[in-house]
Amino acid sequence: MKIIVAKKILKANDQLAEENRARFNQANVLVVNLLGSPGCGKTTLLEALLAKLDGRAAPAVIEGDLASSIDAERIEKLGVPVVQINTDGACHLDATMVAAACAEIDLDKIDLLIIENVGNLVCTAGFDLGEHLRIVILSVSEGDDKVPKYPTIFHKSDALVVTKTDLLPYSNFSVDRVITDMNRLAPKARILQISALTGEGVETLADWLANQCRRDGG
Amino acid sequence: MHELSIVDAMIKQVEREVRESGHDGHVVHLDIVIGRLSGVNVDSVRFAFDLLSPDTLLEQSDLRITESKAVCLCEACESRTEIDDFVAACPACGSEKITFEGGQDLFLDSIELVD
Ligand SMILES: Nc1nc2c(ncn2[C@@H]2O[C@H](COP(=O)(O)OP(=O)(O)OP(=O)(O)O)[C@@H](O)[C@H]2O)c(=O)[nH]1
Ligand SMILES: [Mg+2]
Numbered sequence: 247m248k249i250i251v252a253k254k255i256l257k258a259n260d261q262l263a264e265e266n267r268a269r270f271n272q273a274n275v276l277v278v279n280l281l282g283s284p285g286c287g288k289t290t291l292l293e294a295l296l297a298k299l300d301g302r303a304a305p306a307v308i309e310g311d312l313a314s315s316i317d318a319e320r321i322e323k324l325g326v327p328v329v330q331i332n333t334d335g336a337c338h339l340d341a342t343m344v345a346a347a348c349a350e351i352d353l354d355k356i357d358l359l360i361i362e363n364v365g366n367l368v369c370t371a372g373f374d375l376g377e378h379l380r381i382v383i384l385s386v387s388e389g390d391d392k393v394p395k396y397p398t399i400f401h402k403s404d405a406l407v408v409t410k411t412d413l414l415p416y417s418n419f420s421v422d423r424v425i426t427d428m429n430r431l432a433p434k435a436r437i438l439q440i441s442a443l444t445g446e447g448v449e450t451l452a453d454w455l456a457n458q459c460r461r462d463g464g
Numbered sequence: 465m466h467e468l469s470i471v472d473a474m475i476k477q478v479e480r481e482v483r484e485s486g487h488d489g490h491v492v493h494l495d496i497v498i499g500r501l502s503g504v505n506v507d508s509v510r511f512a513f514d515l516l517s518p519d520t521l522l523e524q525s526d527l528r529i530t531e532s533k534a535v536c537l538c539e540a541c542e543s544r545t546e547i548d549d550f551v552a553a554c555p556a557c558g559s560e561k562i563t564f565e566g567g568q569d570l571f572l573d574s575i576e577l578v579d
């Protein structure tokens with residue numbers, strides 16, 4: 247006999263992601279899923295961003311890594327509530343892990359939750375965590391050809407941050423090429439250029455997120 | 465290899481569907497749909513399936529994968545071209561003013577059990 251299912255695979259993850267999102271909405275928390283390859287500068291950007299919020303949003307952070315609590319310790323130093331998830335080898339976070347981590351965070355006390363996903367430009371794309379915004383980071387040192395080479399993640403992102411722009415004078419990286427490629431894959435995505443090292447452009451990202459917190463938070 | 469977690473979730477989902485249907489027979493055929501632009505690799509799915517299906521209701525099942533197509537929309541020549549992968553330019557006229565539609569599917573279509 248044949249059973250017609252016609253349901254999404256990862257339905258379990260998607261359902262839990264929707265539950266996460268409902269909880270976040272209820273608590274008026276804007277949730278960002280921060281994606282990018284290992285070492286692209288996710289934590290450094292996060293540190294710079296948190297410093298620039300200037301009380302406009304009450305943030306918390308979830309750090310996803312295969313192992314260690316190195317990144318969580320960096321965030322903790324800034325006095326921001328942080329939970330470290332260790333995936334024990336899994337190459338991406340999923341909605342279950344985020345739900346578990348949220349049990350450690352008082353959602354009523356924050357209005358911005360940033361989730362630093364596992365450093366990976368491929369596997370993280372398919373897993374909805376319950377976020378409102380997906381921001382993908384591409385650093386200058388990775389090269390300007392990455393958008394068409396890892397299209398899925400860029401296609402599914404709401405914003406692209408080109409980071410380490412302080413390195414532009416020392417490389418042949420073409421920001422125009424990245425913008426052209428990104429406009430094709432995700433025409434509605436916002437594109438920002440930032441150097442977390444010099445602080446250039448961080449303000450724009452901080453303003454953008456802080457404004458959305460207020461709007462979504464009503 | 466996110467395909468491993470995807471296939472793991474899929475096997476659990478199939479076993480649940482079978483249980484909920486009130487049957488407990490072995491799965492003979494399994495039909496799934498994977499979009500061309502979903503970022504899920506068909507070969508990796510097959511590999512993960514061979515790895516994870518033993519000792520489940522899906523052991524030795526025939527996994528049939530349909531790859532759903534995607535379309536490239538061109539602003540310049542207004543054509544709609546079916547594509548197998550993300551492309552950098554319109555296959556019809558070469559313009560880079562293009563966007564993509566579809567090909568994001570990842571779903572379980574049907575399960576066939578032994579009678
Ligand atoms: N020049 C320059 N270096 C940067 C910048 N941002 C980060 N880096 C350096 O890049 C390296 C990696 O930065 P991280 O922030 O740890 O990268 P990550 O993406 O969090 O790495 P994982 O969590 O391991 O995936 C560090 O040595 C940073 O100092 C930047 O804007 N400019
Ligand atoms: Mg990090």
Ligand SMILES: [Zn+2]
Pocket residue numbers: 538539540541542543554555556557558559
């Ligand atoms: Zn065309």
